[in-house]
Amino acid sequence: MNLRQLHYFARAVETRNLTKAAEMLSVAQPALGFQIKLLEEELGVPLLIRHSRGVSPTTPGNLLYDRALEILNYVENTRQEISAFGNGERESLILGLTNGTTALLGMDILKDVRKAIPHLQLSLVEEMSVLLIDALERNEIDVAIAYDVPDKPNLIRVPLMSEEVLFLQSAAEEHETDPMTFSEAVKHPLALANERDNIRQNVQETADRLGLSVEIVYEAQSITMLKQLVAEGGVATIMPYASAIDEITLGGLRMRRIFDPPIKRTLFLVTTSRRIPLSQEAAFLDFLGAAILRFSEALGPLAEPFPVLKQGLSQAYSTHT
Secondary structure, three states, X not given: OOHHHHHHHHHHHHHOOHHHHHHHHOOOHHHHHHHHHHHHHHHOOOXXXXXXXXEEEOHHHHHHHHHHHHHHHHHHHHHHHHHHHHHOOOEEEEEEEOHHHHHHHXXXXXXXXXXXXXOEEEEEEEOOHHHHHHHHHOOOOOEEEEEOOOOOOOEEEEEEEEEEOEEEEEOOOOOOOOOEEHHHHOOOOEEEOOXXXXXXXXXXXXXXXXXXXXXXXXXXXXXXXXXXXXHHOXXXXXXXXXXXXXXXXXXXXXXXXXXXXXXXXXXXXXXXXOOOOOOOHHHHHHHHHHHHHHHHHHHHHHEEEOOHHHHOHHHHHHHHO
């Protein structure tokens, strides 16, 4: 068993398709299949079930996949740590942010971190929360700031603040700005993200609890597309203020707060228990905590920061590890 075989096997499990995995790895499919076959022969158990739709891991295959991620991540972190000695001890980190936090904070974080932590090379990835968690579990990013993160054994989560989301409608159709009840909001046909999205789930669960129906006319995983659909008229959406701040400011979309009940979500700092901390971990966490505190202040009454943001995020993080 070698690192190449583990890498090939992990990609096959993630894509559930040998052809897609081979394309991702830039290798021929027969070569990828051969390496996985050698791995199965060495271990003496089948690792993948081949079927017409692709492949799926067996029980030992799932176990090996978890171990492979740990091993590959450990090797990569070790490589970066050793390489840092040749680069003036410069470390790298990939941070995942949601669309809204990127819009309000992304540029400032990239600029300010160079001054605050000169030896840290920071890269940003922007995605919806559910996709950031997927990327964390595949070791494609190191740390994420994401909403309503589920409790999983391999994740370390620190709750940072709660945030209220808004009802948005085309300004050409709606001139009312007063708060509206949840039942009034869901009387409108809606454009929402798919069923994995935390706001979509919150809306549906709240409606179910109140015995209300929700008419979802359009479903799209793109924030930009959802806003365009609403701006054209005929549908509304429920979305965070930061994700639509430009359209609201320019007057294309009209926002209204929701009450009875409000739709709220929780923002988390999240990483995996497999990740090796930076040598400047405390400095980075406190820098990030200060940035999120500014984010909550920019949201005004829509956000409620938790005490961890004021006491120092590194101290709070240490109690969760």
